[in-house]
Amino acid sequence: MKIERKYMAHYLNAHFAAAGEEGADYVRLGDDLEEYSPEMTANVEKKANILGQTSVVIDSYQKQGEVAPYYAAKGDKLFERLQAIIDGDMVLDDLKTDIVEVKLWDESGKESGSFPAVREECYIEIVSYGGDTTGYQIPFNVHYSGQKQAGTFNVKEKTFTAAA
Numbered sequence: 001m002k003i004e005r006k007y008m009a010h011y012l013n014a015h016f017a018a019a020g021e022e023g024a025d026y027v028r029l030g031d032d033l034e035e036y037s038p039e040m041t042a043n044v045e046k047k048a049n050i051l052g053q054t055s056v057v058i059d060s061y062q063k064q065g066e067v068a069p070y071y072a073a074k075g076d077k078l079f080e081r082l083q084a085i086i087d088g089d090m091v092l093d094d095l096k097t098d099i100v101e102v103k104l105w106d107e108s109g110k111e112s113g114s115f116p117a118v119r120e121e122c123y124i125e126i127v128s129y130g131g132d133t134t135g136y137q138i139p140f141n142v143h144y145s146g147q148k149q150a151g152t153f154n155v156k157e158k159t160f161t162a163a164a
Contacts, residue, residue: 068139
């Protein structure tokens, strides 16, 4: 049985906690998005030997996802954070947050509302801002760092709980 796309949820933490600061304010990506597909971008090394054989080594991934379009909406926590990045020309750790990929198709979470999930540290890159007559747009890229943690995500409370 095929899994509908809506059952793979991506929640971006709009809090962007500073070093040592706690807190999370998860916003589900998807409004106005027809597609969100993090690209894995593998680092691949191929070598051919004198026997005519080729060895392939994949030693890392540089995962990133594109959120475009993203329409600004008053009162939206993610919009407020993106606008702060633009206004402050923020760089480095001021762009760091986390994203949680939630597997809503998993039957184990139907009753409790807590589904299997993976939280990963990421950095937000604003691509541009402005847009056309359809509304104020702030398209951005999510650059995944590879720092992952498995656990569960409660979709009602929008909270992540790390696995033991």
